[in-house]
Structure formats: C-alpha cells, structure tokens
Amino acid sequence: MGRSGLRVSELALGAMTFSDRGLSWGATPEDARTMFDMFAEAGGTFVDAANIYGDDVGGQEGAAERVLSDLLAADREHFVVATKYTSSNTEDISRSGNSFKSMRQSVDASLRALDTDYIDLLWVHTWDATTPVDEMLRGADQLVTAGKILYFAFSDTPAWVISWSPLAGGVLRGKYRSETRSTETHRLTHAAFDFLEKPGGDTTAPIADVVVDVATELDRPPKSRSPGC
Secondary structure, three states: OOOOOOOOOOOEEEOOOEOOOOOOOOEOHHHHHHHHHHHHHOOOOEEEOOOOOOOOOOOOOOHHHHHHHHHHHHHHHHOEEEEEEOOOOOOOHHHOOOOHHHHHHHHHHHHHHHOOOOEEEEEEOOOOOOOOHHHHHHHHHHHHHOOOEEEEEEOOOOHHHHHHHHHHHHHHHOOOOOOOOOOOOOHHHOHHHOOOOOOOOOOHHHHHHHHHHHHHHHOOOOOOOOOOO
C-alpha cells in the first residue's frame, strides 16, 4: 500500500452500509456476513470502515465497526482493517474535526467497536481546513507508538495539503523568497493557513535560504528528497 511494506488485496470491501441498528437502508449483519464471506473467499483482505458508518445522524456511532468485529473475529490477523475519524453523528464539537483530541477519542471508540487491539490503517476522513497537518501527524505518531494504529493516511483531502504543508507551506522549497516572488496574493495569505508562518518569518526564512543554498550546491531542486528516503 503506497510506499509502505503493507500488502493488501487489490479490491477493498467497503463497510459503509453495514449496520446493526435496524435502519431502513443498508445491510443487516446477516447480509454483511454474506458479502464478507464472498469477499474473503475471493482472496480479499482489505476492509474499510469509518466511525460514523452504519448510523443515522444523532445515533450511536460505530455500527459498521461492530458488525465488522464479528466478521473478523475468526481470523483478525489475516485482514487489514481500516477506519476513519473526523466526522461525528452528534453536535459535540469535541467529538469531530481533525484535532488530536478528536483523533484519540475516535480511535479509542473504534478499538472498542471493532473489539481489536489495533487498527491497521487510520484515515483522516475529511480535511477540516482548521487543524494543522503537523498536529495530525504528531498525533498519529503517538498512536503508532502506543500500538493503537499501524499506518496513517488521508482521505478526501486536497493533495496539495499533504505535499505542501511539511514544507512549511512551500516556503522551504524556496517558492516564496522575497527576491523571487511577491507574497501578496499567494495561498498563504488565506485565513485557513494562519497556523503557518508567513514568508519572511524569523523561523522559516533563514531555513529556506539554507535549503536553497544546499540544493544549488547539489544541483537539485529545493523540494526534492534524497533517493534513499
């Protein structure tokens, strides 16, 4: 999967409609069992859920995950289980969004619902345009260290957020150096990115200069990575 060493089946089984809440839509636990067995017999190993799947707004979360817990019980280690956090079926602002607080609460609830010790892959379900990427990555690293998740990824997130934010919003690639580009109309002026230091700041500007100088010496673009990384 991606650049990791994790191997999964080419097809994934989405559990969005699995539910144990007797809803008027979706798959009952019995129907979910039929689909899961067919998937597993065909060689499928990758199962994808989310904390809100299988529930109505205002309902108890974890319905799809609870159904999956029964399906996975016979051979949990064989399957790669993914779930997501961000959304909530409640109006409680502490239980939604991409903050580390929301992430930790959601992961703990998912572990209980799935009746498992760890989650193979935790997705950010949607980008909330508020939480700094470095906060999400630090939180995920803590959960990996704690053994609660193995891998971390982004879903429904603009691609530039992932490749762009670790470079301090593009500053560390030399993109916004004062002698090369005006800072009046670029993306960093948007309020959604107030958490990032603006070009010319005391922290990023000197680092950006060094990055550009080293890249020039090596005859490589500032944004490139080492071939060994």
